[in-house]
Amino acid sequence: MRFSSHATLGLLAATVSNAFPRPYDESPEMISPSGDDAETLAQLATYAQDVTNSNLPDAKRGLKGKPGSCNLRNLSVRREWGTLSKPERKAYTNAVLCLQNKQSRTPSSLIPGAKSRFDDWVGTHINQTTTIHYTGTFLAWHRYFTWEYEQALRNECGYNGTQPYWDWSKTANTSLETSPIFDGSEYSISGNGEFIPDKPDIIVGGQGLPEFPIPAGSGGGCVTSGPFKNMTLNLGPVQLSLPGGKTESNGDGLGYNPRCLKRDLTNEVNRRFANATSVVRNILLPKDVYDFQMTLQGYPGTNDIGVHGGGHFTLGGDPGRDLFVSPGDPAFYLHHSMIDRVWWMWQSLDVEKRTSAEGISGTGTFMNQPPSANTTLDTEIDLGFAAGKPIKMRDLMSTTAGPFCYTYL
Numbered sequence: 001m002r003f004s005s006h007a008t009l010g011l012l013a014a015t016v017s018n019a020f021p022r023p024y025d026e027s028p029e030m031i032s033p034s035g036d037d038a039e040t041l042a043q044l045a046t047y048a049q050d051v052t053n054s055n056l057p058d059a060k061r062g063l064k065g066k067p068g069s070c071n072l073r074n075l076s077v078r079r080e081w082g083t084l085s086k087p088e089r090k091a092y093t094n095a096v097l098c099l100q101n102k103q104s105r106t107p108s109s110l111i112p113g114a115k116s117r118f119d120d121w122v123g124t125h126i127n128q129t130t131t132i133h134y135t136g137t138f139l140a141w142h143r144y145f146t147w148e149y150e151q152a153l154r155n156e157c158g159y160n161g162t163q164p165y166w167d168w169s170k171t172a173n174t175s176l177e178t179s180p181i182f183d184g185s186e187y188s189i190s191g192n193g194e195f196i197p198d199k200p201d202i203i204v205g206g207q208g209l210p211e212f213p214i215p216a217g218s219g220g221g222c223v224t225s226g227p228f229k230n231m232t233l234n235l236g237p238v239q240l241s242l243p244g245g246k247t248e249s250n251g252d253g254l255g256y257n258p259r260c261l262k263r264d265l266t267n268e269v270n271r272r273f274a275n276a277t278s279v280v281r282n283i284l285l286p287k288d289v290y291d292f293q294m295t296l297q298g299y300p301g302t303n304d305i306g307v308h309g310g311g312h313f314t315l316g317g318d319p320g321r322d323l324f325v326s327p328g329d330p331a332f333y334l335h336h337s338m339i340d341r342v343w344w345m346w347q348s349l350d351v352e353k354r355t356s357a358e359g360i361s362g363t364g365t366f367m368n369q370p371p372s373a374n375t376t377l378d379t380e381i382d383l384g385f386a387a388g389k390p391i392k393m394r395d396l397m398s399t400t401a402g403p404f405c406y407t408y409l
């Protein structure tokens with residue numbers, strides 16, 4: 001799907017806003033960080049852990065569970081970056097560097113620019129972008145994507161840990177540059193990009209969404225510190241938002257286009273869209289998955305990009321502001337692990353319903369443009385040459401009941 005001009009975008013945006021109404025009427029400007037919400041968020045996490053544990057077979061009296069099934073002894077635990085020890089953080093970034101140094105499995109006839117195993121994930125995401133965002137598969141697709149990436153780090157690069165997550169509500173309080181994730185030390189996921197002064201606003205939206213400005217950040221150039229300071233980004237851009245409302249693309253983004261990783265860490269975006277209050281509201285207010293995932297991605301026409309867009313635009317830079325190429329920043333997987341954690345917390349409030357067919361809403365195309373069939377439990381997800389077999393939605397709905405066996409601390 002290609003949108004050639006702003007006029008087309010505007011038209012589509014108007015259609016889309018009418019077709020996807022927001023069920024309640026409050027603007028994101030009313031959301032402000034508060035200490036109580038941080039406390040509520042911690043309680044929601046504890047609740048989700050309790051629910052997850054109590055649903056494991058060995059926690060239920062009289063049930064042993066099938067051999068090899070998920071139980072309290074083999075349950076893996078994903079943790080917040082700042083709670084990992086320094087050696088654990090280093091082991092994680094070393095494994096990512098290892099993936100970046102391994103040969104790609106994608107045939108060059110399919111994605112000529114994919115050079116490394118790391119690129120296999122980026123290329124798969126580029127290829128499927130318009131069928132995995134604002135679709136019925138959005139949450140499950142990214143759950144599988146992040147899980148297979150974690151498996152590759154473990155199975156192909158000797159990593160013994162789990163996929164860490166970035167709790168945006170913490171960095172909204174502390175600032176990004178001083179956080180263990182982005183402080184630029186060798187134990188971070190690398191820091192900010194080089195400072196570029198006087199940057200005009202970023203215009204978010206596009207791809208059928210209404211457009212509005214958000215501020216640029218405190219970096220903007222190449223990442224110069226931490227484990228990924230010498231990283232080469234091979235694929236993209238496809239639809240990269242630049243300060244001043246311009247966008248940049250290199251055709252379909254699948255060609256070889258080596259360049260530095262850029263970041264433009266933006267505390268203002270973090271604080272506005274992904275603070276403790278926004279996370280808590282995203283978990284407590286939506287009563288169905290339609291509202292949950294639309295709140296997460298931002299209802300079109302509300303000037304709210306949700307915690308999902310909030311995280312992406314907090315990173316900024318290239319590929320941080322490119323919907324298609326965003327997995328090219330290693331921080332993507334910490335962000336999407338947190339998205340998955342928010343989904344897991346929301347699901348824990350009504351497990352039966354929210355891991356069943358009732359927990360799916362949407363079709364197979366971006367905002368149902370062009371119209372396509374509803375996503376069901378039988379819809380298949382295929383990560384191409386990144387990893388894994390095609391898998392059905394029904395196996396992706398729970399972090400413990402299907403092939404997965406993990407929880408979040």
Ligand SMILES: [Cu+2]
Pocket residue numbers: 125132133142323
């Ligand atoms: Cu995505």
